[in-house]
Amino acid sequence: MKITTIGIDLAKNVLQIHGADERGKPVVRKQLKRDKVMAFFANMEPCVIGMEACGSAHHWARQLQSLGHEVKLISPQFVKPFVKTNKHDVADAEAICEAVSRPTMRFVPVKNVEQQAMLSLHRAREGFIVDRTATANRIRGLMAEYGLILPQGIGHVRSKVPELIEDATNELPGMFRRLIDQLLNHLRWLDEQIEMIEKEIHAWHRNNVDSQRLEQVPGIGVIIATAMIAMIGDARNFKNGRELAAWIGLVPRQHSTGGKQTLLGISKRGDAYLRKLLIHGARALAYHAGRKANPDHWLNKLINRRNMNVAVVAQANKTTRIVWAMLAHGRDFRPDYASKAPA
Structure with missing residues (x-):
């Protein structure tokens, strides 16, 4: 029987395959290791392949599109209603195969490598900003334990804390001064990382x-x-x-x-x-x-x-x-x- 629709349940090492013919009858149920996936689909006639839009989905979509297959990514929340039994890989692959064949299903566009690279820069930048805010708040909280209250704003942490740890008239112990100095260095390092990523983003922007x-x-x-x-x-x-x-x-x-x-x-x-x-x-x-x-x-x-x-x-x-x-x-x-x- 000719396979027209395939659902793939993605994982790190083993991928579950569920294939159906034009009438929706199951034709193949199989587990494939990562290094066997491309060889399996290279020997198959072009068909519709569905996957959940999760980790590595866009990579596999691009790889399978290069073999001539039509790949559609589905949000996991739209696949869940098609799971008939308990959750396991076989049931998930069957549910994906069922969901991708629905004419009213909504799909996630496949991203190219350039899009994913730019989104990675944004995610990394956002993570560094969160870390920077946490580090500034940590410094602020530790200084408050010694009665040194800083005004709101991360700029005051950069400008006032170095003066406070250099001030010999306060009661700050030497080990505490060294700790705050380490946190300030970490804060400066985060600033540098954010600045480097923003330069990359601006360079990409100028060429788009x-x-x-x-x-x-x-x-x-x-x-x-x-x-x-x-x-x-x-x-x-x-x-x-x-x-x-x-x-x-x-x-x-x-x-x-x-x-x-x-x-x-x-x-x-x-x-x-x-x-x-x-x-x-x-x-x-x-x-x-x-x-x-x-x-x-x-x-x-x-x-x-x-x-x-x-x-x-x-x-x-x-x-x-x-x-x-x-x-x-x-x-x-x-x-x-x-x-x-x-x-």
Whole structure:
């Protein structure tokens, strides 16, 4: 029997395969070690292969696409309803094979190596920033134990703590002074790592036309632009701007029944890092809009009648829709652009 659909349950060392024919009847159930996977699929006619969008999924998708197969990645939350029995590799592979054949299933775009490299830079940068904040708070807390209270802001940790540990008039023991000096050196090292990564991001941005185009949008800088390009890839994978905003989690959750529409807070689906960046950019826009004496501005009108956080999320949603329109249609940003209503 000809295999038309395959589900693969990914793992570090052993991958579980479940293949079905055009009628959905199981044809093959097999475990493959990593070094046997490519040889197995190289000898097979092109078919549809489904995998959960998890660790190493994009790597395997690119490898199998190079053999002529059509690879589709599915979010794990959409696969779970198709698991018929207890969770194990065989049942998971069968559920993936079942899910990938559904005509209404939503898929995750396959990322290329350049996109993954840029996202890796963003993840590393975010991790260093978290470590830097933790280190500064650790220094602040340790100094407070000796009655030395520092003002808010990481800049005060850099400027005031070296003076305090050099001050011979306070009661700080020598071992404590050396400890704080080590933490300050670690803080400086984290600053250097963040700066190096940001240089890499800026260099990539200067060589990417789409990223430079997105920087024209108010509320979007180099960091947000590069993250959007790396995460979204081809914007035409999304039907419209609202679908992209929903994918990022910037639309309301619904709990509607009996014809009664009930909208809740934002869904917070999708990538939390990208959503955070967009909301930070929107908050900066809201701050500057409040300082400008322009009551007729769209954002100022919204701030006047709704909560600030609601207005910020609405601006982030609007920014996302603008990004989709620019990327999907290859346009530059036009502040005076207005879409025409359908006739």
